[in-house]
Amino acid sequence: MGPRKPLIGVIGASKPKNRDPENAVAVGRLIASKGWIVICGGLEGVMEAVSRGASEKGGVVVGILPGGKASDANQYVTIPIATKLGYARNAVIAQAADSLIAIGGGPGTLSEIGHSLSFKKFVVGLDSWAVPGMIPAASPEEAIAFTEKQLKKLGLI
Amino acid sequence: MGPRKPLIGVIGASKPKNRDPENAVAVGRLIASKGWIVICGGLEGVMEAVSRGASEKGGVVVGILPGGKASDANQYVTIPIATKLGYARNAVIAQAADSLIAIGGGPGTLSEIGHSLSFKKFVVGLDSWAVPGMIPAASPEEAIAFTEKQLKKLGLI
Amino acid sequence: MGPRKPLIGVIGASKPKNRDPENAVAVGRLIASKGWIVICGGLEGVMEAVSRGASEKGGVVVGILPGGKASDANQYVTIPIATKLGYARNAVIAQAADSLIAIGGGPGTLSEIGHSLSFKKFVVGLDSWAVPGMIPAASPEEAIAFTEKQLKKLGLI
């Protein structure tokens, strides 16, 4: 096989606000268009929106689920990983992702941001928490541009 | 998207014995030929052999890694999930798989068999541990035939 | 403080058979009498029996619970650790214990035995699975005698 495809963690709340759903759909489309893989929590809200966007472009979506049933995944997840780890699965998403994009988000997303930054991962924020070390982006396109630069730095593209 | 592809857990030792590597390559080829996905521990031995077999047929291989680096995965893994959970990741493989095939194996494999059976998963054994509840198969082909029957029963194919 | 007290993992089914409950109560009493700590799954069956035995002798019982509520623990657990990790918590028990005693047991216990042996832990079996590497004991007293020898070897007592 050729080199593996980058895994982009997309994190955000199950109850999104304002422009979060549109942003997540746009981010999903852009990730899939680049040939990258979405890794997310696999449930509803931002997770479903990014999955839908990636799915529209034929992308692969890995859903790291907190529960034990693959059927918990939203309908756009192509590879459901039913962990039954509860929200310890947030640490797995942060660890497994090559780079992350946070869209909006509540305290669960904050836990993922904290894990990601403590793992020295690159985290772009789109209308998200403002935590030192995160890179704010003004649009889905900018979030992807920052992510692309990071993937190049990591030698993954 | 259409229905998701079944995830077949393939478990076995990093230090395989006897015919384990050939069996694992054959099982990997058969899984990929069916259009199913391999989910395994992502490292060497049986894990690498099944990944290689699936890769030869263009299949998807999810590697649920115990460590924190995607680069720990063998070269045939297409989607490395670096969990940093240590061997608690064995429970994740058992939980996420729709059906499992154990090939040979040491105590780590035994932990995966125990988890799988306690989760009421279907586990086919190929020269593996003999645990009540497991289904012994005489060949890779038979292991796949038993697995296919189970996937039909689950409504996944 | 002085040296820490040894943690003895006691593993067994939530639905015990035959003499398992009496054996577990006796093992719990003996562990607490030695001044060691019981670490177990914290639920019912063998877990509750060993907790009861230790409690009768004023011992400390750590219950590593699969769910998210401390109130899931049986009434004899003195330190409930609600992990919400599901059965991945079995790997935690195996890892955290200095030495283990398996009493009877179904597939969940088998997963704990597999994890323990793969972590090179000492596992005594009392009417339990017969896995190469486990040490069979004929009575609670013998299980404790074997365990005591191992703790000395580890320099913990």
Next chain:
Amino acid sequence: MGPRKPLIGVIGASKPKNRDPENAVAVGRLIASKGWIVICGGLEGVMEAVSRGASEKGGVVVGILPGGKASDANQYVTIPIATKLGYARNAVIAQAADSLIAIGGGPGTLSEIGHSLSFKKFVVGLDSWAVPGMIPAASPEEAIAFTEKQLKKLGLI
């Protein structure tokens, strides 16, 4: 046995700043004086300081360690739980604690705060992150007073 003792999660960085160490020692002393149990990450920095404070008052200190060895714990931990879960253990601390106190802290602490708030836990902050939902305290004594009120509300004292 009587009712179990409350578990107070104390979270903070391994590299503490300013008054964090003194605050952590004071918090540890106060927790132990109340007869409550400290649950923390078991390593150095704030974790070691709170363990030392509790230890001085004869308290119990549970250390939920990211690695696989009990000997990784600081010397004041009385019950080391070597999880080998990596930083997914942060979710376990948040889940297992009845109430939490954050002292200073970097991104790892932020992940614990995020988990705790998403689990609807009560989190007092002492010179820590300012996250909506956290309760800021001006001193160790005030942190304990807020915690005590919460434990009463939970019916644990």
